[in-house]
Amino acid sequence: MAMEVAEEEEGKEVMVTPGEVLGKASNLIPGKGAYVAPHNNTVYASLSGRRTLIPPPSPDSPDQRPTVEVTGHKAHGAVPEPGSIVIARITKVMARMASADIMCVGPKSVREKFTGTIRQQDVRATEIDKVDMHLSFRPGDIVRALVLSLGDARAYYLSTAKNELGVVSADSIAGATMVPISWTEMQCPLTGQIEQRKVAKVGG
Structure with missing residues (x-):
């Protein structure tokens, strides 16, 4: 049977x-x-x-x-799992969370769409209650994040609450790739204007 x-x-x-x-x-x-x-x-x-x-x-x-x-649906691409380090592009920033499309899991690119959510409490390890999402990320930013779990509505919960996690690449309002100058600031090389971000510490 x-x-x-x-x-x-x-x-x-x-x-x-x-x-x-x-x-x-x-x-x-x-x-x-x-x-x-x-x-x-x-x-x-x-x-x-x-x-x-x-x-x-x-x-x-x-x-x-x-x-x-x-x-x-396509050939087996990389799949995010709790504990994975992912590279994601921020798509939307709200008062208490940011949404992102996961592009890579470790060194491997994904072949299907995975969505991630960075909640306010998962942005950084200190002064969690003072986190301003709009001063941490902007749409289009590329971030390195840790997968915490499979969250609601098939979106993975992501965390940037370690020094080496956060924004790794961002364009300024003028359209240039900004240079990190501290853990919380990036500078536009064209205009010299400084923008707030949750910056990933380079080299660990």
């Missing part, structure tokens, strides 16, 4: 997203794009894509569980 179900579902296009439950480990073997959580013996998807079930290699196999795989 399990074989029939596996084969029947194999032809169906079922789209899943990271963290989505695929089934119990007692019924499924996690393949590519899937992992099992030991605390509840549940198989989850680790990336966005199409879920497929692969039947056991033969009816005589000792393990008759089908293998579940998640195939990304």
Whole structure:
């Protein structure tokens, strides 16, 4: 019966997203794009894509569980995970948070869209209550950030609360690439104008 179900579902296009439950480990073997959580013996998807079930290699196999795989929309690109260092472009700055599109995980570029959120409390490690988001980031800034967790609405929670994290590249109002002059300021080489940012400390 399990074989029939596996084969029947194999032809169906079922789209899943990271963290989505695929089934119990007692019924499924996690393949590519899937992992099992030991605390509840549940198989989850680790990336966005199409879920497929692969039947056991033969009816005589000792393990008759089908293998579940998640195939990304595109070839497997890098996927952000808690603890990853990512490079992201700020898209929107609000009073309590900033949104960003994740471009790289470590040295690898991503091949699908991942959105990140930097909350006010995750911008820096000190004087958290005095953080002004509009003086920390501007749309278009390139930031280095740490992935904290998979947050709400499929956006990853990001943190820049370490010295080496924060804005690594930003354009001034005049359109020039600014030079960092302190942990909180960057200067336009054309006009000499100083703008506030949460700057990533160079060299660690």
